[in-house]
Amino acid sequence: xAFFRAENISISFGGLKALNGVSFDVRKGExxxxxxxxxxxxxxxxxxxxxxxxxxxxxxxxxxHVISKIKPHExxxxxxxxxxxxxxLFKNTTVLDNLILGRHRRRRSNVFTEILFSRSVQKQxxxxxxxxxxxxxxxxxxxxxxxxxxxxxxxxxKTVELGRALAMDPKLLLLDEPSSGxxxxxxxxxxxxxxxxxxxxxxxxxxxxxxxxxxxxxxDRILALDFGEIITQGNPKDVLNHPEVMKAxxxxxxxxxxx
Amino acid sequence: MKxxxxxxxxxxxxxxxFFWYLALVIGCLILPLLLDEYLISQLTFICxxxxxxxxxxxxxxxxxxxxxxxxxxxxxxxxTSAILTAKGVPFIxxxxxxxxxxxxxxxxxxxxxxxxxGLYLAIATMGFAFIVDEILVRWESLTQxxxxxxxxxxxxxxxxxxxxxxxxYLTLVVLILTLFAARNILRSPTGRAMIAIRDSEVAAEAxxxxxxxFKTIAFAVSAFFAGVAGSxxxxxxxxxxxxxxxxxxxxxxxxxxxxxxxxxxxxxVFGAVFFIFLPQVIIMTKDYMPVYIQNQTGLxxxxxxxxxxxxxxxxxxxxxxxxxxxxxxxxxxxxxxKDSFKREKKYQxxxxx
Numbered sequence: 001x002a003f004f005r006a007e008n009i010s011i012s013f014g015g016l017k018a019l020n021g022v023s024f025d026v027r028k029g030e031x032x033x034x035x036x037x038x039x040x041x042x043x044x045x046x047x048x049x050x051x052x053x054x055x056x057x058x059x060x061x062x063x064x065h066v067i068s069k070i071k072p073h074e075x076x077x078x079x080x081x082x083x084x085x086x087x088x089l090f091k092n093t094t095v096l097d098n099l100i101l102g103r104h105r106r107r108r109s110n111v112f113t114e115i116l117f118s119r120s121v122q123k124q125x126x127x128x129x130x131x132x133x134x135x136x137x138x139x140x141x142x143x144x145x146x147x148x149x150x151x152x153x154x155x156x157x158k159t160v161e162l163g164r165a166l167a168m169d170p171k172l173l174l175l176d177e178p179s180s181g182x183x184x185x186x187x188x189x190x191x192x193x194x195x196x197x198x199x200x201x202x203x204x205x206x207x208x209x210x211x212x213x214x215x216x217x218x219x220d221r222i223l224a225l226d227f228g229e230i231i232t233q234g235n236p237k238d239v240l241n242h243p244e245v246m247k248a249x250x251x252x253x254x255x256x257x258x259x
Numbered sequence: 260m261k262x263x264x265x266x267x268x269x270x271x272x273x274x275x276x277f278f279w280y281l282a283l284v285i286g287c288l289i290l291p292l293l294l295d296e297y298l299i300s301q302l303t304f305i306c307x308x309x310x311x312x313x314x315x316x317x318x319x320x321x322x323x324x325x326x327x328x329x330x331x332x333x334x335x336x337x338x339t340s341a342i343l344t345a346k347g348v349p350f351i352x353x354x355x356x357x358x359x360x361x362x363x364x365x366x367x368x369x370x371x372x373x374x375x376x377g378l379y380l381a382i383a384t385m386g387f388a389f390i391v392d393e394i395l396v397r398w399e400s401l402t403q404x405x406x407x408x409x410x411x412x413x414x415x416x417x418x419x420x421x422x423x424x425x426x427x428y429l430t431l432v433v434l435i436l437t438l439f440a441a442r443n444i445l446r447s448p449t450g451r452a453m454i455a456i457r458d459s460e461v462a463a464e465a466x467x468x469x470x471x472x473f474k475t476i477a478f479a480v481s482a483f484f485a486g487v488a489g490s491x492x493x494x495x496x497x498x499x500x501x502x503x504x505x506x507x508x509x510x511x512x513x514x515x516x517x518x519x520x521x522x523x524x525x526x527x528v529f530g531a532v533f534f535i536f537l538p539q540v541i542i543m544t545k546d547y548m549p550v551y552i553q554n555q556t557g558l559x560x561x562x563x564x565x566x567x568x569x570x571x572x573x574x575x576x577x578x579x580x581x582x583x584x585x586x587x588x589x590x591x592x593x594x595x596x597k598d599s600f601k602r603e604k605k606y607q608x609x610x611x612x
Contacts, residue, residue, distance in 0.1 A: 050465055076467030088462035090455050092522065096267075101455050105467035107448040111476055114447035115440045121447055122268060129264045168466065 002061075003028035003204055004172055009058035009068075011048060018044045020228045021058075026172070026206055031198055033207040033215050035239075036225035037248055042208040043085055044228075046174050050075050050082060062172065077105050081170035083161045085177045085208075091150040095141060095160050098149060099132035102167025135163045139193065155186040162190075166197070172204050173197065179211045187214060194218050216240060224248070270442065284435070291427050299423040300495075301535055306430035307491045309531035310437045312515045314484025316527040317441060320516055321450065322477040323457030325377065327509045328368075328384030331391035332361040332482040334504035336489025338395065338402055341410045341499060350413035350420075354433075354490050361486025362479040369478030373471065388509060395501040407500030410493045420494075430491050434528075437484055441524055444480065453477050485512075518570055520577025529578040533570075538563055 002025035011019045019041045026032040034042045047053050049060055051072040059068045067078055081102070090098050106128070109121045136142055139159050144152055149160060158178065165173055178194075179187045191214060197203050209215045215222065216236045223233040226248040232239055239245060261267070271277040291299045311333060318324050336357035343353040372383040395402050402408060412421045413429070420426050444450045452473045455463040464470055493499050511534060519530025541562050545553055552558065574581045 052461065052464075071469070072464045073467050073469045076465060082465050084462065084465075088459045088465075090458035090462065092458055093451075093454055097451060097454070101451050101466055104448055104452060104455075109448060111444065111449050111480065114449050115443050117270075117443040117447065125268045125447070126264050129267055133264075164466070 002026065003063060004206070005061040006045070007059050007061065009045075009048065009060070010056050011044065011053060012056060017228050019048070022225070022228070022230055023058075024223050024230075024233060026204060027220075028204055029198065029202055030220040031194065031205045031207060031218055033209055033219040033222045033236075034225060035209065035212070035215055035222060035245075036231075039227075040225040040248075041228040042225060043176055046082060046176055046206075046208065049080065049174060076168060079169070079171035080174065081165035081168040081172075082174035083158075083165050083176055083178060085180070087154075087157050087161055089149045089157060089161055089164070092148065094146050094148055095136075095144045095152070095163075096129075096132055096146060098160055098164050099135050099167045100128045102135075102164040103128040103131060105168060131167060131169075135167050138166070138196070139163045140189075155182050158182060158186075159189075162193070166201070166203075170203060172206060175205060175207045175209075177209055178207070179209060179214050187211070190214075191218055212240065268446065270446075287431055288428075291424055296423045298539075299427050301539055303423065303427045303430050303495060305531050305535045306427070306434040307488050307495065308512070308515065308535060309434050309528045310430075310491065311485045311488035311512055312519070312527035312531050313434075313437050313441050313524060314481040314488070315512050316516045316519075316521075316524060317444070317453065317484075318477050318481035319513065320521040320523070320526065321445065321457060322453040322474060324373065324474060324477065325381040325513070326384040326478075326481070327381050327506065327513060328386075328388035328391075329481070329485045329512050330504040330506060330508035331388040332365060332485035333489035333492065333508060333512075334391060334395060334501070335361045335364055335482075336486030337493035337499050337504070338408070338489075339486070340490035341408050341493045342401065344411055344413065344494075345408075349415075350494065351415050354413075354487060357490035358483040358487040361489065362483035365479040365482025366475055369475045369482075370471065373474040373478060385506060385509070388504075388506060392501055392504065395504070402501075405500060405502070407498055410497050410499060412497070413494045426495060430495075433487065433491060437487070438524060438528075441484075445524075449473065449476060514567070518567060518577055520579030520582075523577075523579045525582065526577050526579040529582070533578060537566060 004026040006022060006024050009019055009022050010017070022041075022045070024032070034045060036042055044053065048055055048068070051068070051070065055068050059066050061067070062078055062080065065078065067075060067080075070078070090101060093101075107124070109118075109124055113121050136145060139162065141156075141159065141163060144156055144160070149157060152160070158181065162175070162178065165175075175194075179190055182190060194205065195218070198205060207215070207219065209218075219236050221234060222236050222239040224231040224239050224242065224245045226244075231244045231248060232242045271280065291302060294302070311329065315326065315329055318326055339360045340350075340353045340357040343356055344350055348356070368384075368387050372380060372387070375383055396404050398404075399406075412419060414420060420429055445453075452463065452468045455466065455468055456470060456473060456477075460470060492503075496503075515530030515534050516527055517530070518533055519528065520526030538559055541559050545558065555561075570578070576583075
């Protein structure tokens with residue numbers, strides 16, 4: 001049975017069908033990638049999962065729970081974490097605070113116990129702090145722990161964002177173009193971390209990506225989209241060599257010969 | 260070198276910080292013994308406004324929600340406390356009640372309007388302040404309308420707080436408690452959620468932060484402190500009427516936290532000091548100015564306004580920003596470089612902007 005399922009999802013913005021009857025399954029513990037040219041509707045899928053947009057039709061199902069009717073913040077409570085294409089960190093705080101913010105869904109205190117900073121709040125803070133340290137250790141962020149995010153280089157910011165998502169202890173991790181803007185070395189680090197996340201932490205990953213080499217290395221299965229419709233899905237080799245996929249990325253062959 | 264996570268959740272990062280604050284508190288306790296009654300009352304006003312400014316700082320400086328309706332919460336606090344004590348409720352209960360009622364009104368008002376952002380929210384809060392003002396004027400059976408309301412000096416048990424000095428100590432204690440509470444909120448999940456909302460609403464939501472809930476909490480806590488400050492204000496002046504709570508008060512509070520430095524509790528206090536103390540300094544230095552300047556009409560407000568403009572021009576991070584730089588200068592001496600605080604912006608702007 002599928003771990004996460006998109007059932008016939010559709011959404012349109014005005015006259016534009018951004019997603020049109022898209023269905024796919026993600027199995028537990030796999031890395032599932034969504035590829036497609038610009039405007040194919042990849043990030044729209046993420047924004048629909050996060051409930052930033054309302055689906056017109058269809059539903060998302062996580063372990064038998066329909067999650068396409070709940071409130072945006074409840075998506076995180078269901079165990080879905082994400083990163084953003086253009087980094088969305090809490091810029092004016094430290095790396096540590098950003099990571100601890102990932103623990104928000106585990107919050108047991110309320111504003112009254114917090115005003116007194118009671119024993120239970122202190123205990124909770126220490127737990128969050130410990131978890132954040134695990135993430136720091138996992139992603140080699142030791143050098144940046146106390147630094148404000150705004151002062152960090154782009155690649156490190158990307159890593160912090162990944163760390164923040166991991167701090168949430170998610171079941172499903174949505175990564176929106178994690179390798180964009182990274183140099184070769186950073187991209188390699190990222191693929192190691194992704195396989196560690198999959199194998200050691202057992203987190204299922206849904207990936208949107210443009211870097212084809214990275215996709216091929218990282219993914220277990222791939223879905224190719226164009227103009228909001230599925231071209232094909234399956235194992236990486238077949239999908240990347242599919243003629244329609246090539247066409248979507250490179251255009252019609254004869255277009256080149258004619259011009 | 261840190262060796263324990265407990266060190267990260269301490270109120271004071273270093274032991275030396277604790278001693279500096281202790282010295283500051285002792286200074287605040289001794290200072291009024293050297294001053295005359297008038298200056299002590301100015302110190303009282305500083306503490307009082309600082310309480311309200313800390314409240315507004317939580318909302319505007321930390322949660323990123325602008326309010327120009329805080330005079331209304333201030334007024335609600337004043338009137339609640341005045342009416343309750345007139346009916347025989349002890350001050351020690353009326354003070355928190357003033358804050359709680361203001362906070363409660365904050366929840367009711369905040370919930371529907373807090374999905375507005377930026378200036379739109381500011382205008383909505385201003386509208387709310389107009390409504391409260393109108394109620395205070397019209398509900399004569401309760402507030403005595405424009406006639407105003409006489410307030411008794413507060414007493415705690417048999418102890419009557421009837422001198423300037425005693426009242427100063429009262430407001431100082433309230434300010435210290437306020438700062439403690441605010442600091443505790445800020446180092447807990449709620450405070451972090453507030454900062455998250457300020458920095459990125461989408462990311463905050465994706466982290467599982469309920470935007471409506473935490474914005475409302477911020478609004479309520481902020482209103483609570485404004486209400487407490489309002490109560491202190493009423494019992495200081497012994498007479499209140501709706502004219503004391505105009506939009507000018509709201510804007511002054513907002514100016515305090517911006518001049519003090521948005522996003523720091525120090526800033527809220529610095530801003531209150533700047534606003535109350537500076538006009539006094541201007542008056543005091545007036546005697547040393549050339550005669551033709553001394554006799555200009557409207558000299559004090561003009562100089563005060565000019566100083567505000569200068570602070571904004573040369574220190575956009577507010578007085579707290581200047582404080583940090585000065586501290587840094589001495590810590591780093593003689594290695595301080597002029598550009599240490601210049602922010603590199605190369606990663607911030609995407610290529611499309």
